[in-house]
Amino acid sequence: MGAKGKNEGMSKKSEAEWKDLLTPEQFEILRRKGTERPFTGQYYQTDTSGRYLCAGCSQELFTSEEKFDSGCGWPSFYDVKESNAIRTEEDMSFFMRRVEVLCSSCDGHLGHVFEDGPAPTGLRYCINSAAITLDPDEVDP
Numbered sequence: 001m002g003a004k005g006k007n008e009g010m011s012k013k014s015e016a017e018w019k020d021l022l023t024p025e026q027f028e029i030l031r032r033k034g035t036e037r038p039f040t041g042q043y044y045q046t047d048t049s050g051r052y053l054c055a056g057c058s059q060e061l062f063t064s065e066e067k068f069d070s071g072c073g074w075p076s077f078y079d080v081k082e083s084n085a086i087r088t089e090e091d092m093s094f095f096m097r098r099v100e101v102l103c104s105s106c107d108g109h110l111g112h113v114f115e116d117g118p119a120p121t122g123l124r125y126c127i128n129s130a131a132i133t134l135d136p137d138e139v140d141p
Contacts, residue, residue, distance in 0.1 A: 013106075022056065025130045030056045030108035033093075033100070034128075038073025041129025045069075050136035051081070052127075057106035061085050061132060062125070070117070070124050075132070077125040078117045088113060101125055 013021070018031050028034035043052070052062040052075075062077040070076035080086050084104055091100040091112065101110045110131045117124035 026055050029128045029130045033109040036128050036130050041074060043075040043129040043132065043134060044073065046134065048134060048136050050134050052132045053135055054103040054106060054108055055131050055133050056103060056108040059085060059103055059105040068118060072126055074111060074126045075129055078123055079121050
């Protein structure tokens with residue numbers, strides 16, 4: 001699934017519709033570009049196998065295979081599941097230059113990407129836990 005698909009039109013929701021759909025924390029992060037405090041997010045230390053989906057529209061963004069412990073306090077990934085699952089924008093807030101990561105389907109703010117990650121990409125996608133949900137792999141009994 002790319003920027004279009006089953007979630008087409010998600011970013012066209014009104015503020016009231018987003019508030020009804022999301023928790024207050026998810027709304028603050030996904031729609032208002034907020035950031036959760038470091039070392040507090042639900043997925044910061046999770047090592048469960050599975051797929052990480054956008055909390056706003058359920059688009060698949062990352063997998064546990066790309067997740068690593070960067071020590072930054074937020075879930076970190078060195079690559080995205082599909083290159084068209086996200087889009088980036090320059091972020092000049094807080095008097096610094098960063099690259100913001102957004103869901104390509106619903107335009108939800110996910111976090112930022114930095115060029116200090118591990119091989120093979122050299123990237124570190126620093127993602128807010130509240131912006132994603134984990135769809136764990138099924139384990140055979």
